[in-house]
Amino acid sequence: MLENRQLIDEKLTQAVAILQEQDVDLWLTFVRETSMQPDPALELIFGSDLTWPSAFLITQTGERIAIVGHFDSANLHALGVYTNVIGYHQGIRDVLVAELDRLQPRVIAINYSESDVAADGLSYGMYRNLLNHLAGTPHQERLISAERVNFALRGRKSPTEIARIRQAIATTETLFAEVSAYAKPGMTQREIAAFVQGRIGELELDYAWPKPFNPIVTCGPASAVGHAAPGDVVLEKGHLLHMDLGIREADYSSDLQRMWYVLDDGETEAPPAVQRAFMVVAGALKAGGEALQPGVAGWQVDEVARDFIVDHGYPEYMHAFGHMMGRVAHDGATVLGPRWEKYAGICELPIEVGNIFTLELHVIVDGRGMMSLEEDVVVTETGVEYLSTPQEALWYIDG
Amino acid sequence: MLENRQLIDEKLTQAVAILQEQDVDLWLTFVRETSMQPDPALELIFGSDLTWPSAFLITQTGERIAIVGHFDSANLHALGVYTNVIGYHQGIRDVLVAELDRLQPRVIAINYSESDVAADGLSYGMYRNLLNHLAGTPHQERLISAERVNFALRGRKSPTEIARIRQAIATTETLFAEVSAYAKPGMTQREIAAFVQGRIGELELDYAWPKPFNPIVTCGPASAVGHAAPGDVVLEKGHLLHMDLGIREADYSSDLQRMWYVLDDGETEAPPAVQRAFMVVAGALKAGGEALQPGVAGWQVDEVARDFIVDHGYPEYMHAFGHMMGRVAHDGATVLGPRWEKYAGICELPIEVGNIFTLELHVIVDGRGMMSLEEDVVVTETGVEYLSTPQEALWYIDG
Numbered sequence: 001m002l003e004n005r006q007l008i009d010e011k012l013t014q015a016v017a018i019l020q021e022q023d024v025d026l027w028l029t030f031v032r033e034t035s036m037q038p039d040p041a042l043e044l045i046f047g048s049d050l051t052w053p054s055a056f057l058i059t060q061t062g063e064r065i066a067i068v069g070h071f072d073s074a075n076l077h078a079l080g081v082y083t084n085v086i087g088y089h090q091g092i093r094d095v096l097v098a099e100l101d102r103l104q105p106r107v108i109a110i111n112y113s114e115s116d117v118a119a120d121g122l123s124y125g126m127y128r129n130l131l132n133h134l135a136g137t138p139h140q141e142r143l144i145s146a147e148r149v150n151f152a153l154r155g156r157k158s159p160t161e162i163a164r165i166r167q168a169i170a171t172t173e174t175l176f177a178e179v180s181a182y183a184k185p186g187m188t189q190r191e192i193a194a195f196v197q198g199r200i201g202e203l204e205l206d207y208a209w210p211k212p213f214n215p216i217v218t219c220g221p222a223s224a225v226g227h228a229a230p231g232d233v234v235l236e237k238g239h240l241l242h243m244d245l246g247i248r249e250a251d252y253s254s255d256l257q258r259m260w261y262v263l264d265d266g267e268t269e270a271p272p273a274v275q276r277a278f279m280v281v282a283g284a285l286k287a288g289g290e291a292l293q294p295g296v297a298g299w300q301v302d303e304v305a306r307d308f309i310v311d312h313g314y315p316e317y318m319h320a321f322g323h324m325m326g327r328v329a330h331d332g333a334t335v336l337g338p339r340w341e342k343y344a345g346i347c348e349l350p351i352e353v354g355n356i357f358t359l360e361l362h363v364i365v366d367g368r369g370m371m372s373l374e375e376d377v378v379v380t381e382t383g384v385e386y387l388s389t390p391q392e393a394l395w396y397i398d399g
Numbered sequence: 400m401l402e403n404r405q406l407i408d409e410k411l412t413q414a415v416a417i418l419q420e421q422d423v424d425l426w427l428t429f430v431r432e433t434s435m436q437p438d439p440a441l442e443l444i445f446g447s448d449l450t451w452p453s454a455f456l457i458t459q460t461g462e463r464i465a466i467v468g469h470f471d472s473a474n475l476h477a478l479g480v481y482t483n484v485i486g487y488h489q490g491i492r493d494v495l496v497a498e499l500d501r502l503q504p505r506v507i508a509i510n511y512s513e514s515d516v517a518a519d520g521l522s523y524g525m526y527r528n529l530l531n532h533l534a535g536t537p538h539q540e541r542l543i544s545a546e547r548v549n550f551a552l553r554g555r556k557s558p559t560e561i562a563r564i565r566q567a568i569a570t571t572e573t574l575f576a577e578v579s580a581y582a583k584p585g586m587t588q589r590e591i592a593a594f595v596q597g598r599i600g601e602l603e604l605d606y607a608w609p610k611p612f613n614p615i616v617t618c619g620p621a622s623a624v625g626h627a628a629p630g631d632v633v634l635e636k637g638h639l640l641h642m643d644l645g646i647r648e649a650d651y652s653s654d655l656q657r658m659w660y661v662l663d664d665g666e667t668e669a670p671p672a673v674q675r676a677f678m679v680v681a682g683a684l685k686a687g688g689e690a691l692q693p694g695v696a697g698w699q700v701d702e703v704a705r706d707f708i709v710d711h712g713y714p715e716y717m718h719a720f721g722h723m724m725g726r727v728a729h730d731g732a733t734v735l736g737p738r739w740e741k742y743a744g745i746c747e748l749p750i751e752v753g754n755i756f757t758l759e760l761h762v763i764v765d766g767r768g769m770m771s772l773e774e775d776v777v778v779t780e781t782g783v784e785y786l787s788t789p790q791e792a793l794w795y796i797d798g
Contacts, residue, residue: 033516035609049609112523117432120524124511127523210434210448
């Protein structure tokens with residue numbers, strides 16, 4: 001837990017600034033038994049688990065108050081980032097109401113959101129418990145959604161978060177290099193995925209999304225596109241090998257896609273159609289990345305990449321160009337997606353400095369397979385910095 | 400996912416019987432992006448993750464309906480335990496309301512609970528989404544808590560669940576035997592815990608509660624009692640070594656505590672006060688286990704064990720005698736605890752056939768350390784069957 005002290009201190013400092021910016025008096029995170037009922041916000045402001053009902057109160061004036069069961073108060077004191085740690089013995093109600101009475105917030109922002117799961121950590125049962133605790137007090141009428149607080153706090157990565165993501169990406173790139181040495185025609189998707197999962201196990205890494213679908217391995221034209229588990233399709237000469245891999249290292253994720261081509265008998269490079277598809281996909285990522293700037297809306301970035309693909313004669317991809325990444329691969333609200341109903345609202349959100357996005361899209365190469373690339377970038381004052389080393393040419397596997 | 404087909408089929412069959420028994424027309428589990436926002440009920444009735452908003456409808460008449468994003472419908476079909484799999488493309492609202500219109504349930508039980516986290520998987524944001532979807536329909540007025548459905552479904556273990564827990568316990572007992580061979584005076588709590596965690600990693604097991612506190616290792620009188628992470632206290636001659644370890648294997652847990660004594664120079668067995676403490680703790684577990692019967696309330700079992708300890712001259716333990724165990728160590732509502740405010744309601748619940756409980760308590764031996772044992776049992780028609788092999792004598796470590 002203590003290894004996260006600096007990270008949590010950074011996020012709490014950010015949280016206070018966000019409350020000031022949004023003029024929210026108080027942000028309340030109210031949780032219990034978090035190993036079974038996690039609140040995504042808690043990872044950022046505490047970073048460990050709690051058993052008894054616990055309340056974290058962050059105020060616009062900079063107070064950081066943790067009200068926890070007495071068993072947990074030593075851990076909170078040891079963490080040393082809360083200005084006030086209150087351990088209770090019997091029940092949380094009286095202590096919580098006393099703190100609210102002292103603070104007299106005009107609004108109390110709590111963790112619920114209809115649109116963003118990462119801002120929706122309060123269960124309905126816990127919401128009812130909170131209403132019961134606040135019954136008969138003026139605080140009951142002051143509850144609002146902390147959705148915008150959570151959007152900003154999750155989305156704007158702190159220096160420690162960026163450093164950890166950079167490390168997860170570097171590790172992932174090492175794994176891709178190992179795949180280059182390992183993969184041979186005749187292997188199945190399942191074998192190639194198992195090799196990567198074996199290495200992830202040996203390195204004691206976690207997964208950025210669930211293991212059955214991580215990595216996604218696509219071999220040639222017979223593979224399903226999308227969220228399919230690796231199966232028995234065999235890698236063949238003259239086919240593309242695609243891998244979508246995301247690991248989690250020190251609680252932060254990567255999400256990258258890389259492409260290999262298996263040389264056919266007599267070939268020394270991929271056929272022109274394969275090479276052209278690679279260049280168009282890589283070019284679209286680059287063009288989209290150049291459009292990614294603070295203040296721009298997500299859909300505007302998607303549009304640049306989408307137009308690039310269509311202008312080069314390929315059909316448009318039926319998903320978003322990018323998503324936020326953080327503690328897991330899909331982490332945060334803003335989507336670099338088209339203005340389809342499915343992305344309503346979240347593709348209109350403005351891009352902010354410190355946001356980390358994936359850039360990804362694919363085309364299909366007839367008879368060869370899927371050509372899909374994905375890079376990870378952080379938004380700076382002037383554009384983006386690549387956290388991954390962009391793949392600039394196909395990698396070859398000897399046939 | 401398919402390795403869980405039988406388990407999920409068993410639980411769905413159970414769920415229908417529970418709906419009949421409780422006269423609940425329809426049980427609705429409503430989820431999204433479950434890798435970040437898990438619903439504990441979903442583990443039992445699906446066992447994998449979903450991205451788009453998804454609805455699982457189980458009816459008293461035996462219908463098992465899954466409404467999921469079209470990406471996921473192939474997985475649901477492959478699982479083969481749902482009578483009706485509906486994949487949607489645009490939004491879930493119309494499909495969900497159409498099914499409800501067809502079924503016309505008098506009540507719709509949804510996953511919220513003020514008292515039990517395992518029955519409280521619906522987030523407040525998702526509850527609001529559900530209300531929005533049902534606005535203008537009669538179904539809006541039909542929502543009730545599925546708390547009792549979840550209590551019964553989680554608490555009554557199916558044959559596959561019992562078999563998996565039995566396996567997790569057997570593996571844990573092997574790990575204890577390895578600790579017996581490994582632990583030596585001069586080692587710190589941290590070293591001993593690291594050895595076990597290393598083995599858990601090699602065996603590719605998971606943890607029944609979070610790794611920083613698993614195993615809990617207590618060495619001699621200087622160790623903190625309770626939820627403390629292993630530290631630098633050194634195991635010494637003449638001291639007790641205690642370990643509280645729970646693993647997860649094939650998604651099911653163990654939770655056991657074992658005791659060792661480090662022989663001092665010239666000793667061939669533990670001093671009388673240490674031996675007596677062991678016999679009293681083991682005796683209290685046995686007496687409590689004998690009181691554990693279907694239909695008895697949790698507090699009645701606790702009382703037998705608590706009285707046993709106090710009658711033998713030790714102070715009573717300040718926690719419950721036992722808790723339900725399943726997919727994680729603390730899993731299910733019923734607690735074998737005293738009628739303290741903290742256990743109100745949940746210590747009154749009746750014990751049912753198929754419930755799996757821990758039996759645990761401790762006493763302190765002056766100058767020697769904590770004496771704490773924990774066994775795991777399943778409730779049968781006539782009493783309990785031990786799933787662990789009860790520790791019947793102290794294990795010795797040579798000094």
